[in-house]
Amino acid sequence: MTNNYHERLVALRTRLATLNLTGFVVPLTDEHMSEYVGDYAQRLAWLTGFKGSAGSAVVLRDTAVMFTDGRYTLQVREQVDAADWQFVQVPATSMTDWLRGAVQAGDRIGYDPWLATVDWVASAREALADAGAELAAIDTNPIDALWRDRAAPSPAPMGVQDDALTGRTSAEKRAAIGEWLTERRADAVILSALDSIAWTFNVRGTDVAHTPVALSYAIVHADGTADLFAAPGKVGDDVVRHLGNAVTVRPMTAFKDALGQFAGKRVAADPDRAVAAIHETLRLGGATIVAERDPTVLAKAIKNPVEIAGHAAAQARDGAAMVRFLKWFEETAPSGTLTELSASDRLEAMRAETRCLRDLSFDTISATGAHAASPHYKATVESDAAILPGQLYLIDSGGQYADGTTDITRVMPVGAVSDEMRDRFTRVLKGHIAIDTAIFPDGTLGGHIDGFARRPLWEAGLDYAHGTGHGIGSYLSVHEGPQRIGAPNYPGGGPMEPLRAGMMLSNEPGYYKAGEYGIRIENLLLVVERDIPGGDLPMLGFETLTFVPIERTLIVPALLTPTERAWVDAYHARVADLLTPLLDLETAAWVAAKCAPLQVE
Template sequence: MFQTFDSPASPDQGPPRLVALRAKLGAMGLDGFLVPRADVHQGEYVAARDERLQWLTGFTGSAGFCIVLPEVAGVFIDGRYRTQVKAQVDLGSFTPVPWPEVKPGDWVKEKLAQGRVGFDPWLHTREEVERLERSLEGTGVTLVPVSENPVDGIWRDQPLPPFGKAFVHPLELAGESHAAKRARLAEGLRKAEQKAAVVTLPDSLCWLLNIRGADVPKNPVLHGFALLHDDARVDLFVNPAKLDEAVRVHLGPEVSVHPLQGFAETLKGLAGPVRVDKGTAPLAVSDILKAAGVEVAWGDDPCRLPKACKNAAEIAATREAHLRDGAAMVEFLRWLDEQAPKGGLTEISVVQALEGFRRATNALHDISFDTICGAGPNGAVIHYRVTEETNRPVLDGELLLVDSGAQYLDGTTDITRTVAVGDPGAEERECYTRVLQGLIAISRVRFPKGLAGRDIDALARFNLWVAGQDYDHGTGHGVGAFLSVHEGPQRISRVSEVPLEPGMILSNEPGYYREGAFGIRLENLIVVQEAPALGDNRAQMSFETLTFAPFDRRLIMVEELSPGERRWLDAYHAEVLEKLGKRVSGATLSWLKDACAPI
């Protein structure tokens, strides 16, 4: 099994660890410390060695941070984790703080009149630190970069750095050689009159060089740093033992491999201007450059936008991955439909079964994240991860939310379906139908070229809003091509200002959650495309749906759907049957025909 069910959260360990950290801070002359969920590469997903926030507090979410002060330790969490955090931290020692509604600077000013608050400059971006510094101007609180991370100083059994071997991502799947990518991006540097660019994000590095790795669970990325020069050469800083001969031959003579330890010293010897992404590179990078007199040119990571805009080969490969995954998902849904009414299923047994159907494809590289399988009230925990301690039976009359995904060599998938076990009730069907209407709205929309995710996010929420409901997460995140299941900069979110461009893959996942009762989420992946000509032929964008699996018709209040929504749903289900019917077993085909029948 790729997924395990142990509980990494240790709320009982939080208080003594917090006491030890405060003692360490006192010895360092500090009154506080910032503990982010981040590593030196600033990726969203981190290796076990870098789970400092989890180790200290017990909180296992994929985003958040802790600010430790003398009398209080605030765990800052967004809307996805406000239910989860209360079960994972010792509330006598740690205080959950709703973020971003409560800004960290405002919170610190309220809790600390004066003092020195330390931070590790390798674990925070310049943008992040500057924002906090501005909010603390005129106070007695000073931010202090430290060379020794005090959490590491008290974490006696801290895991070793990850050691996953790199491997080549084939050209037929990448669609463009790394030489061509390097040349294309280097031309951009020359036009900007920049000598080099620093690449710190693991998925950017892997995309640029057409390699993949195994340093982060569920994400096929390699830990390292890269310097892209304006002549298309790359200096790659990585543990050399991770690269076998095949990878070295693939990289070729224009990519020089160096030990990680040489990165900082090489920065000092660069000729500027050097591009650094203020929002993704560690603060330490620009500090080293500036201290050495190297001119820093602030700009976007040169790989992020090209990586987000998938080429034709990547999209074709991703389509195939989704059809394969869709067939496995349909086999699972048929199995679940047959087994759940019999009783005896638990969240863990459901997760194990789903992974088994994906393994049966003989193409599964890994799952793309730990499957979120929430029965009844556990479905309301947005990023719930079942453990042996929380494992709940799948009961008659409840909803079951299953959010899962897979990593195949040809693509990354992410799909959510919420299904009924027995008769969950009229209110659950009403809420489900509103969520489905939101998904359909995003699927059907045409929008002017140049609009960003924030401009269409509200479409998914309209039917919920008019019922006085909403959900506390974005409507969609970017997705990589056999890379990270969460990819930037593209998003469908009220805070996303990045224009949506052809080739960007996103999730479409509205939801509704009632704490202590049930959760509903529905998710397909979509890809941005130029919309076919229509009307006065303005330049418009639309979405192609990549994910194929039926929605639970038992939960749909058909009378609430508009004619256009009904047409979309019938057409989608007809396409599911047409695309997947020949890929599933005979017994499942019969079930699929019923599941996809016109409403």
């Protein structure tokens, strides 16, 4: 592996020695606990070469370790030099558990308090203390001193998200937050998650690739007024007029000082979203911290009728672009002239032809053959593979539109594929149908239904190492909590959230055979109320939001039950009805053929 990552690791160790540190923790996040971060915050990638969207590292004097979950088992080994780094999979082994066994008495392990949660700090401090070691907060991240060409935070201006697309004004949202604070006898709440700020103030930005947020902090007070902190020039006159007199715009540099001005007051701060440095600054300033979840999290997750209607419009537009792409792919791929990057570029161009695309919703996963066995593979110039006959091609992609965020995965064969591939595809489809048709009591946790998707694979001794579904934002983050479909023993596990009507989630079971192929079928769903005649309980179910054909040549109809075959036929009938008016005659005919009823072989 030819690069200068080894030299960067050596330089960091030298720097740590000058700071009297024996180790340092490097997470993949920013000061806002974001999943996707701006270029300026890509410290883990700079140090290791890892390009995934979830991971962390620990550097000790003689050992360096990468921590990733099952989605990145293959990718981390391809991108990070095993001569310098060990690989540990979470959640089987947590970083804190690993540290407990790896440090020695007297060690000082540094961390950046602007990149860590209070709970992580408490857990790590306890683990290190068990071994006689110390966790030390560092004022300036040592990587920043070494990263000479580090990008500056984006200076791009905020934009206004029209109230006609949000369904609620910023004033209404801030008033609701004020009521939440009053109920808790709190004076103010700190908003540090970028999507929470964007949602609360009905603003958007371009500071993070594929996530329309703007770098900022906010403090909302019990009377509904607020302070919004952003870099000079980021908040233009249009945004100021939109926010009104109840919101005071202040420089980003004033945020830390503002945290110290709450002596004797009660201030709410989310332990999972407001970093340790925020909590510590509040404490030192004399505030009483109310450790509660950011009040926008659940409100943002439960979509209102305007947001639901906007999402439906975005899905139809996106679905039409997807079928144009799939038709083109089916006709072109057998020639052997396509590559992963050329295919994903074509899909992006087709989405752009809608003239409504603001951005992709994440880096497209365009993966053929063995690359698709890595669930979060990202094609690069170096890895770009030719798409060849006999392979399965997986495309996981989405668009950011002003009225909605989309995310869809489809798998296409390139010529004839194996019976095993078709068997596995059909088992994944059976799991997908089981989630789509699930009916469950109001208050059910996402983890309670996760096994529905896995059962057809489990019956064949198979599984997949990721969650089955994640929440999604309304022209916001493609991965939005708190809802998800997943169990604690799979990546993304942890505390579960009750599913509620109005939440949107993905439905994406999969199967991955290392070195050969990968399969995933993903649609988005809306949680809706279900009226069960004669039932005793309020029940919920799902309404399908994504309408694009599921490749029929990969389905083994005999493996489906009559009810499952009926689901496929009904789904495809809805696809044809929705998309045909949006397509040219040739593409509409292609969709009609793809959506014809299944025939048992």
